[in-house]
Amino acid sequence: MQTRDISELQDFCKKIRRHIIEMITEAKSGHPGGSLSAVETLAVLYLEVMRHDSKNPQWKERDRFILGKGHACPVLYATMAECGYTPVDQLKTLRKMGSIYQGHPDRRFIPALEASTGSLGQGLSVAIGMGLAARMDGNPSRTYVMLGDGEIQEGQIWEAAMFASFHKLDNIVAIVDYNKIQLDGFVKDIMELEPLADKWRSFGWHVVDADGHDLLALRRAFAEAEATKGKPTVLLAHTIKGKGVSFMENNPKFHGMAPTKDECEKALKELA
Amino acid sequence: MAAKTKFDLKMGSATREAFGKTLVQLGRENKDVVVCDADLSKSTMVHWFAQEFPGRFFTCGIAEANMVAIGAGLASAGKIPFVASFSAFVLTKGFEQLRVTVAYPNVNVKVVGTHSGISIGEDGPSQMSIEDLSLATALPGFTVISPADEVSMAAFVRLAASHDGPVFLRAGRAKVPVVYNPDQQFAIGKAIELIDGSDVTLMAHGLMVAESLRAAEILEAEGISTRVVDVPTIKPLDTGAVAKAARETGAIVVGEEHLVDGGLGVKVAQAVTQSHPCVMEFVGVTTYAESGTPEGLLQKYGMTAANMAAAARRAVARKK
Incomplete structure (x- = not known):
């Protein structure tokens, strides 16, 4: 892990949040809430934790990241662009015909993406396949997969959870972006997940609970995951949907609704 | 050969x-x-x-x-x-x-x-x-x-x-x-003509290939010159072989151990209408079956040489 100044990370996060707001406003559709909640996690992964090289995206020993909750792709696009994978000046073409920044992550347009996602529940299984391949080859590559909290209501997640611990796969890390809100409302009202840590533990995973907006806590959590051998680790990243924009925070409306021009200006002022 | x-x-x-x-x-x-x-x-x-x-x-x-x-x-x-x-x-x-x-x-x-x-x-x-x-x-x-x-x-x-x-x-x-000799060459997307014939073509995959060969024997004895084509690759379809069969025999029967609402029959019909429209018949499953012996089920649900031969006779009759 290559640590940076916390202030550098904080500046990066603010920049990503501004991109997210501008991209989705320009697209007039998209998912701001779950993009904003995942900003710190992706920042710590891409700037500190993962070994990767945007100049050599097919490097065989790179660490990999899969966004299971593909609808939050603005946060991934902005982070990858700022890391040099794709053009920053095209971010505002999000969701437009011909854009590399498709409505959900699409490897046909950005080959550096590890998986095309958008249908929930499948990213963890794909990550497991990559983890198995790395282990077979003695490749140090680690795979990180971010899941939405609503996403883990999918049955396939638990098929995959059983598999990963049974096969003692310690080179994959699942991150649940636990912002407690899904499309139709609060998770607790749609399909409660608690006791969530117990569920993962009973499936044989090492569980780390952390504040998903606390950069130091995230850094510690990923270090703990890497040090955990013989079982996979899940990070329950407790986050706030819409984090960083007062009127979007904890507001189910902004799961899948673009800000208006006025709301955009207001949001950007808060993120100045 | x-x-x-x-x-x-x-x-x-x-x-x-x-x-x-x-x-x-x-x-x-x-x-x-x-x-x-x-x-x-x-x-x-x-x-x-x-x-x-x-x-x-x-x-x-x-x-x-x-x-x-x-x-x-x-x-x-x-x-x-x-x-x-x-x-x-x-x-x-x-x-x-x-x-x-x-x-x-x-x-x-x-x-x-x-x-x-x-x-x-x-x-x-x-x-x-x-x-x-x-x-x-x-x-x-x-x-x-x-x-x-x-x-x-x-x-x-x-x-x-x-x-x-x-x-x-x-x-x-x-x-x-066993249909093939051990030295037979195969390629993805290539159908294989097993018997040449001029009145009707039987196209099949899976176990219906052997049934089609048996059907050809029955039909030949009746004076119906029967071509048999194995279509192991259903997609991409060998549209050349389909067009050739349509053009040269004017009638195609597709036999498959699959619903007739999908699979090879539909693909062949699509290729035929795009190349050389001809008479077609379809032999396959039309509904969910039941428990039984494999032979008994294939007979009851109509996927035998006799079914292929009957469909071929219908097709030949419709040509006139």
């Missing part, structure tokens, strides 16, 4: 057995070949691979959706995964995963569905795959293969492995007659 000139049709092994044996040989030749199983290894016959290559064999438990997507991850990291289960389960329970993690990003996964059709017999309709070709051919980028016998299956397992892109390979449970 490598195809047999006279078809005495000695009974051979099931195509699933040829699949399992060839997979082991392939494993010895290519260390990137890996196998995923959903608790049916003794039935799909990947257990031989598991015995020889335990480090390249992954038990997924009874969880087909997860298995398919794990295959996608393995392939994305450079492996050549064979993901095997009963056709009825891997394509239905894994369909959305085949769509989003395999077909749409064009990932190099080899899906093998054994126990296809109704000839699995006593287990009944829940285990009988009669929709699998409709599903597999619906996926853009997928190559869909249904070999007729042990010789062609062995060849197509290797062709599937060396093909860059997703493949669905269909295998059967029951023993089937």
Whole structure:
């Protein structure tokens, strides 16, 4: 892990949040809430934790990241662009015909993406396949997969959870972006997940609970995951949907609704 | 000519057995070949691979959706995964995963569905795959293969492995007659003319190829000159062979152990209407079957040489 100044990370996060707001406003559709909640996690992964090289995206020993909750792709696009994978000046073409920044992550347009996602529940299984391949080859590559909290209501997640611990796969890390809100409302009202840590533990995973907006806590959590051998680790990243924009925070409306021009200006002022 | 000139049709092994044996040989030749199983290894016959290559064999438990997507991850990291289960389960329970993690990003996964059709017999309709070709051919980028016998299956397992892109390979449970000599050459996308004829063409895949050969004998005795074409690759279809049959014989009967509402018949009809419209008849399943012996079921549900011959007579009569 290559640590940076916390202030550098904080500046990066603010920049990503501004991109997210501008991209989705320009697209007039998209998912701001779950993009904003995942900003710190992706920042710590891409700037500190993962070994990767945007100049050599097919490097065989790179660490990999899969966004299971593909609808939050603005946060991934902005982070990858700022890391040099794709053009920053095209971010505002999000969701437009011909854009590399498709409505959900699409490897046909950005080959550096590890998986095309958008249908929930499948990213963890794909990550497991990559983890198995790395282990077979003695490749140090680690795979990180971010899941939405609503996403883990999918049955396939638990098929995959059983598999990963049974096969003692310690080179994959699942991150649940636990912002407690899904499309139709609060998770607790749609399909409660608690006791969530117990569920993962009973499936044989090492569980780390952390504040998903606390950069130091995230850094510690990923270090703990890497040090955990013989079982996979899940990070329950407790986050706030819409984090960083007062009127979007904890507001189910902004799961899948673009800000208006006025709301955009207001949001950007808060993120100045 | 490598195809047999006279078809005495000695009974051979099931195509699933040829699949399992060839997979082991392939494993010895290519260390990137890996196998995923959903608790049916003794039935799909990947257990031989598991015995020889335990480090390249992954038990997924009874969880087909997860298995398919794990295959996608393995392939994305450079492996050549064979993901095997009963056709009825891997394509239905894994369909959305085949769509989003395999077909749409064009990932190099080899899906093998054994126990296809109704000839699995006593287990009944829940285990009988009669929709699998409709599903597999619906996926853009997928190559869909249904070999007729042990010789062609062995060849197509290797062709599937060396093909860059997703493949669905269909295998059967029951023993089937040997159609080909061991030196027959096969290629993805190529149909094989087994008997030439001028009045009608019988096109088939899987166990209906042998039935078509038997039907041709019956028809020849009646003075109907019958062409028989094995179409092991259902997608991409050998449209050249279809157009040639339509043009030269003017009547095509498609026989398959699959719903007539999907599969080869529909694909051939599409190709015929785009090239040289001709009379067509379809022999296949029209509904869910029941428990029974494989032979009894094929007879009751109309997938025998007699059914092919009857359809051919209808087609020839309609030409006039």
